[in-house]
Amino acid sequence: MAFQIPRGTQDILPGEVEKWQFIENTARELCNKFQYKEVRTPIFEHTELFARGVGESTDIVQKEMYTFQDRKGRSITLRPEGTASTVRAFVEKKLFANAIQPTKLYYIGPMFRYERPQTGRFRQFVQFGVEAIGSNDPAIDAEVIALAMTLYQSVGLKKLKLIINSLGDGDSRTNHREALIAHFQPRINEFCSDCQNRLTQNPLRILDCKKDRDHELLETAPKILDYLNEDSKLYFEKVQEYLTNIGISFEVDASLVRGLDYYNHTAFEIMSDSEGFGAITTLCGGGRYNGLVEDVGGPETPGIGFALSIERLIAALEAEGVQLPLSTGVDCYLVSMGEKAKDKTVTLLHELRMAGLRAEKDYEDKKMKAQFKSADRHNARFVAVLGDEELVQNVIAIKDMETGSQENVSLEKLVSYLKERL
Template sequence: MSIDIPRGTQDILPGTVEKWQYIEQKAREICRAFRYQEIRTPMFEHTELFKRGVGDTTDVVQKEMYTFEDRGGRSITLRPEGTAAVVRSFVENKMFGNPTQPIKLFYTGPMFRYERPQAGRFRQFVQFGVEAIGSNDPSIDAEVLSLVMNFYQSLGLKKLKLVLNSLGDTESRMAHRDALINHFKPRINEFCSDCQNRLETNPLRILDCKKDRNHELMKTAPSILDYLNDYSKEYFEKVQQYLTDLHIPFEVDANLVRGLDYYNHTAFEVMSEAEGFGAITTLCGGGRYNGLSEQIGGPEAPGIGFALSIERLLAALEAESVELPIEQGIDCYVVTLGDKAKDKSVSLVNDLRLSGVAAEKDYQDKKVKAQFKAADRLSAKYVAVLGDDELEQNVINVKNMETGEQEEVSLSSFVSYVKEKLL
């Protein structure tokens, strides 16, 4: 009986993994420019962290988490998202005491959600995310948005749409909450059981319901923008002003909610408008989460961040027919003829590799012609041919595969010769 890969997961094979590496390198480069430092948190945490941080009423906590009991009887959950774990680390490691604030962090790694697998969505997926913790300044919101938009554009994506909303502060949200309850309550029996359960606990979640999104009451639901107090209005206007100053186009959508409970004030999504990308167009989501630090036992530490799926990003690149500039092939392939030459190739290839040259040789006793074919398949820039006769004379023939030019080089200068040619 064969064992297949679990549903909702994937193998990332050579030939494709190079795209992932390129994207991850681009992420690190832009984070360095914006002065965000990498953080790595565990792939599993105490379940209570996500219940408190993400929210008991969210689909993530209620339906999608991989939760199990360890041998000590503790409830453990594979991380479904990155923000709660980063804020937990911020609190636990007392980063709030660092004199340089805000603390600006990024992460990349696997997340786990039990969802129905579909194009670009997996049960194990990889996120790149950014968190800026310790500032209430709306300019940090604009900075985070600039980072993600510039990241996408640096990879060649053009058909992007940034959508914004404000969820307001606690006062604004409570006023909006009461309006939502009054709006939905008379006909709540027409909605799914989840929405009915959330009416009193968290009516904002109703607006994020996938089952009832086409219900007529959704279209006429009270807008949060009508319930923002003066502080929340001014904050949102500042964010928009900064984005305009940065020449970043955006749209305001009062129905944008986001699926996690910790969001307040700025909420946003980046969407792909590429033809054929699919019904679900969201590439990235994020927002401000003032209060999350306090929810998990830390001091007041307002924050903002985003997370994006690498799988969705790759799908968007494909939809826009963007070819990443992945360097293909190797630098040098050593072809041998004769047993002594074959033995010598072991140290020759090793010397090339240790000097930084990507090199390869034959390991299957192939004929010379087959070795040349192997070098061609690997797109070798140079092919070095060593026979027993050349070995006796301490020389090796090096061929430039692009120009066809060939030169005899002494074995003692072979490595430095190849390195110089590659410059």
């Protein structure tokens, strides 16, 4: 029986995985500069965490989660996003008691959602996200947005658009919610069943509906910016001021809402402006979630974060034709002629690797010409040739594959010779 990979998943093989490693390393280095520390949470959690943390009315909870019962009948869900798990860890491990606040965390790992696979979207996907928990300062909002933008720019993307909005505080959202209900209720039967349920659960989600996005009432729906109280207005103005001061361009879009229930105040998305990217242009989304920590059993603690899909980032790189500066090939390929020389290359190979060099040799008893071809396939910078005669003389011939020059060096100086030239 021939097995095939499940739909919506992917094998990332050598030749492609190097892109992932480069992006993930870039993200880790960037988080180190911004002083965000890595957190690793379980791939599965109790279902109630996501129902409460993500929101009962969201498509994720209602339609997209991989949920099952374990052997003791407990409902378990493969994590569909990273924020709820990170906040759960923050509460459970009492990180709010640490002397250094806010608590600044990041994660990189697989998430799972049952949705229709398409370009850059998979049922198992890798998400990079950051969470800054414990500050109400609008400067931390600007910092989180800046981190996301800097990552995209660091890997070479240029055609980016940052969209921001404010969802306001609790009072602002309550007033806006009532206005939305009054706006949609008379004609709610014209909307999909999901939106009809959202009318009382979370009418803001109607604005984010994919099925009814062309309905005329969405165009005339009350805008949250018209319902912001004075504190919310000042907060949003300060976020914009900080973004402007650090040189990050943005557009304010009053129709922007995020797909998760826990957002308030600042909400943002980063989109690809590349023509070849496709219809769904969002690369990254995030925002402030004051109240989420309390929802999962913690003390009153504000927070803000974002998450992005590595798959969609790679799709954006391909759409813009960006070539990542990947380090491929080996520093030295060892070619041997004769049994004693072949045995010696085993020791030499280990010495090169322990010295920090990328090295390889033949393991198929190929002829010398075939070994050189193998060195070419490995994109070797240098080829070191050792025969039984050279072994007796305690020397090895090193060929520079870029210049074609060749010279003999003593076996003891092989490592230092290569390091000097690399």
